[in-house]
Amino acid sequence: MAIADNVAAVEAAIEKNKALANRQDQVTLVGVTKYHTVAEAQQVVAAGVKNVAENRPEGLAEKQAAFADHPDLIWHFIGTLQRRKVKQVINEIDYFHALDRLSLAKEIQKRALKPIKCFVEVNVSGEESKSGLQLADVAPFIQSLAEFDRIQVVGLMTMAPIDADATALHGYFKSLRLKRDEIKALNLAWAPCQELSMGMTHDYEIAVQEGATFVRVGTRLFEA
Numbered sequence: 001m002a003i004a005d006n007v008a009a010v011e012a013a014i015e016k017n018k019a020l021a022n023r024q025d026q027v028t029l030v031g032v033t034k035y036h037t038v039a040e041a042q043q044v045v046a047a048g049v050k051n052v053a054e055n056r057p058e059g060l061a062e063k064q065a066a067f068a069d070h071p072d073l074i075w076h077f078i079g080t081l082q083r084r085k086v087k088q089v090i091n092e093i094d095y096f097h098a099l100d101r102l103s104l105a106k107e108i109q110k111r112a113l114k115p116i117k118c119f120v121e122v123n124v125s126g127e128e129s130k131s132g133l134q135l136a137d138v139a140p141f142i143q144s145l146a147e148f149d150r151i152q153v154v155g156l157m158t159m160a161p162i163d164a165d166a167t168a169l170h171g172y173f174k175s176l177r178l179k180r181d182e183i184k185a186l187n188l189a190w191a192p193c194q195e196l197s198m199g200m201t202h203d204y205e206i207a208v209q210e211g212a213t214f215v216r217v218g219t220r221l222f223e224a
């Protein structure tokens with residue numbers, strides 16, 4: 001299947017699952033190009049995807065150089081960012097999806113030239129191997145960001161366990177949504193927290209049913 005067909009299929013599935021959940025709001029498809037070549041990424045963009053994500057500074061730099069003639073693209077950094085690499089990345093992106101510790105917040109504050117739209121990463125399943133804050137630590141962490149004027153918490157992000165069944169996935173995504181609602185209701189100037197970044201190739205349809213506003217899809221765009 002061609003990449004353009006894959007993009008269309010994912011967009012149709014997003015709409016279908018929005019309808020199932022009676023949603024009228026917007027879901028942004030973020031195309032994750034990290035394991036793919038510039039030529040493949042170009043096909044994704046040609047198919048109409050405007051939001052592109054990478055998870056390593058080198059990959060981001062390579063793709064951004066290749067898309068220098070596409071100023072309309074919106075760039076996302078997903079995945080762990082080492083503190084010493086913050087300065088390389090933070091002013092090149094529109095959204096950062098992996099804020100999970102105070103030391104990283106401090107480095108962003110130091111290096112960012114303007115407020116950065118950040119998602120706080122949450123480990124909803126509590127899996128040892130996953131990064132992200134425990135649900136109970138999310139509100140105190142966000143409260144502790146009050147003085148960081150270069151960080152705007154636009155929402156929460158999670159990655160579900162790869163082997164979770166549908167029931168478990170609904171549960172994980174719902175708990176992130178409820179936490180988002182709780183933070184949003186605090187009306188913190190630095191944390192509007194209206195967005196939910198959740199859902200990947202294997203689980204984006206369930207994530208949309210549970211309220212995802214950004215889905216991060218890689219594999220499905222490149223393979224049927």
Ligand SMILES: *Cc1c(COP(=O)(O)O)cnc(C)c1O
Pocket residue numbers: 032034055078079159199200201202216217218219220
């Ligand atoms: C790689 C990655 C994705 C996309 O994963 P697929 O399964 O290929 O869709 C989404 N989010 C994060 C944080 C990733 O690292």
